[in-house]
Amino acid sequence: MASSRLDFLFCHLCGTLLTVPSTEYAQCPLCKTHRDMQDVCDKEISFTIHDEDIRKELGMEIIEEHTVCKKCGKCGHGEATYYTRQMRSADEGQTTFYTCTGCGHQSQEN
Ligand SMILES: [Zn+2]
Ligand SMILES: [Zn+2]
Known part of the structure; x- marks a missing residue:
């Protein structure tokens, strides 16, 4: 049920981790689907990171x-x-x- 906040890094068709061959787009290595990089970056910026996540990451x-x-x-x-x-x-x-x-x-x- 938990949808990862990293969902956008995966192909929406086959679920494979996308590769980023250029700054323009991301590509699925399996089914060759292209994903606009602009789309990917926008979502990355809108990440909500909670204090707790940061602390966990820093080992605090x-x-x-x-x-x-x-x-x-x-x-x-x-x-x-x-x-x-x-x-x-x-x-x-x-x-x-x-x-x-x-x-x-x-x-x-x-
Ligand atoms: Zn795919
Ligand atoms: Zn005071």
């Missing part, structure tokens, strides 16, 4: 953000989001990163 862990009552040192706003993160070296321990929901000011605490 998914960080959960929480909201907490914390007075901003910059604007005095009373609410911030925070997330904790284990630093690379174990003896640095865990660091908590705060972002003010009022002005976006960022701070961190060990």
Whole structure:
């Protein structure tokens, strides 16, 4: 059921991965169907890539953000989001990163 977002790279007739012999068009190596490159590129640009996909691709862990009552040192706003993160070296321990929901000011605490 899942239609891949890479569908447009495959022949719509036989499902074979298209080759790109020139910048003008893509071609199916099996049934020789041509596909206009403009068509292919337009779809590529309209890709929706979610944060989660990017993180997965970069091998980053998914960080959960929480909201907490914390007075901003910059604007005095009373609410911030925070997330904790284990630093690379174990003896640095865990660091908590705060972002003010009022002005976006960022701070961190060990
Ligand atoms: Zn084909
Ligand atoms: Zn602030």
